[in-house]
Amino acid sequence: MNTDDMPIAYSDNARDLVDSFEKTWNNSFGATPLSQIEHHMGMHILYDQGKGILTLDARRHMYDFINHMGLDPNSDVGVSTPLDPHEVYSKADSPPEIDVRLRDKIWQAHGKLIHLAIWARPELVHSVSVL
Numbered sequence: 001m002n003t004d005d006m007p008i009a010y011s012d013n014a015r016d017l018v019d020s021f022e023k024t025w026n027n028s029f030g031a032t033p034l035s036q037i038e039h040h041m042g043m044h045i046l047y048d049q050g051k052g053i054l055t056l057d058a059r060r061h062m063y064d065f066i067n068h069m070g071l072d073p074n075s076d077v078g079v080s081t082p083l084d085p086h087e088v089y090s091k092a093d094s095p096p097e098i099d100v101r102l103r104d105k106i107w108q109a110h111g112k113l114i115h116l117a118i119w120a121r122p123e124l125v126h127s128v129s130v131l
Helices: 012-029 059-068 100-119 122-130
Strands: 043-048 053-057
Touching: 043 059, 059 100, 100 122
Parallel strands: none
Antiparallel strands: 043 053
16 A cells, blocks of 8 residues: 555554555545556566565666766676774875865765665674774
């Protein structure tokens, strides 16, 4: 069910409760029942009924970010850990002169990375927080 950007995931044993909630919600707010959603907040939603698995796929966001950074998302370049968790950084590691164009690009990238880390890629949280 998708009610104004509010998806509800539930198992078959909660169907009666969810149907009751949906009916109350629709009557209270003049909403209309919707079918099973395929996209939410730019993420593709995949269902495997046989295995009972629900997957949120943020691949498009990752590809958009990689393209935005001027890289090829289809290249074989990658790392398993984007940042060593034991490395400590300080202001002394920053260059003495600020390249405004580079700074702006980094700020844009940081905003996109925060979104990705929160919604789809928790393994990026440490790297994003350090940045």
